[in-house]
Amino acid sequence: MLASVFDMADHRVEIAVQGPWSLATSRAFWEGFTPSALPAHSSEALRAVFLVEGEWRRAAVSVTQHGATAVLSLSGTGDLDLAAAQVCRFLSLDVDGRAWPDVGARDPVIAEAQASLPGLRPCGFYSPYEAAAWSVLAQRVRMSQAAALKASLLRDGVFPAPAELLALDLDLPGRKAEYLRAVAEAALEGLLDGVTLRAMKPAAAVLAVQQVKGLGPFAAELVVLRGANAPDAVPHNESRLTDEVAERYGRPLAEVSEAWRPYRTWASVHLRVLRERRLGGAMAAAVR
Missing domain, CATH: 1.10.340.30 (Hypothetical protein; domain 2)
Structure with a gap:
């Protein structure tokens, strides 16, 4: 379970991220993720403005990294507790990633992806x-x-x-x-x-x-x-992922992905990024 400390005086939330995580790598991924791309910023922080799910009020967040801790500075008219939980979800900070390196130990292709994208946690849509x-x-x-x-x-x-x-x-x-x-x-x-x-x-x-x-x-x-940024699912209708698996493994995706549990979504995203890089695309995999 992730640990958090709330200081509502300045809407600051500290999240103890479990497992590998790099804000810089994740931000670079999201800035290139066409469907919900963030504007590039010169600062080290990841900044986003979004609607708090359910009540649909605006919230803004600035995320910085201090070692294994993610610091969320929030503001806006929405419920900022809900906003913080939503940020953790769309940045995959709410996932216990301590066993993610084990997937690379079982699968050399994923190990290559992990080395190429150190600390990447797939960033999703706001909702x-x-x-x-x-x-x-x-x-x-x-x-x-x-x-x-x-x-x-x-x-x-x-x-x-x-x-x-x-x-x-x-x-x-x-x-x-x-x-x-x-x-x-x-x-x-x-x-x-x-x-x-x-x-x-x-x-x-x-x-x-x-x-x-x-x-x-x-x-x-x-x-x-x-x-919803579910961390452990296999996309069955994503032809580019299927093609990448066929090229790299020569075996069906359903068979290969068993070694990726409980991070099958993460592994899939990593492979898509490697494919886009190899084929000359942007860092983030584009949605078909």
Whole structure:
């Protein structure tokens, strides 16, 4: 269990991170993660502004690292205890990673990835709601087009709250407006709650997310694995990962990934980063 010390006078939260972690490596990953990329900052801190899940109020966080401790400085109108927990989730700071090096000891390919990306903890979307919205925006368009569509919807740098999204007159291609409204309604009904999805078995969570109109198997996996940031699941609908495993191992993903437990998502993300690097892509793996 992670340990924390709360000082609500200045909204400071200290998290004792268990296992390897590098803020610099994780920040570089997130700054290149197109679906929810952070703007680059010259300071050592990771800074983000987001909506606190459930109440959908703004919060801002500055994260710094002091040895094995993550220091979160929070502000905003949202519940800052909830905001701190959400930050820990989307930065994977709430995962006990002490056994992560053991995966590399069992698998030389993952060991190479760990050495190349020291201390990387996969950073996800701020919430499953935002992951679901991105999935809709990215359907049948290029990544750059999806990013432009998302940017057009931002309000003061954050994605609209579900109720606000429902009130917008959306001029989007295809059925994107219809599907975005379905995502917003599902978020308001609690169907895309990060805590709930993380508490479920990943396969069950993926099936639950697919009940939302417009979210197929690929999108549902993104919502669970990168929105709820579930640490131990295998993406079955990610062709680039399947191709990478085939090239490096010559065996099926389902078989290879057994050695990655209980960090199958982490291992998958590491392999995707290595593939993007090798093929000349950005540091963070782009979503299909």
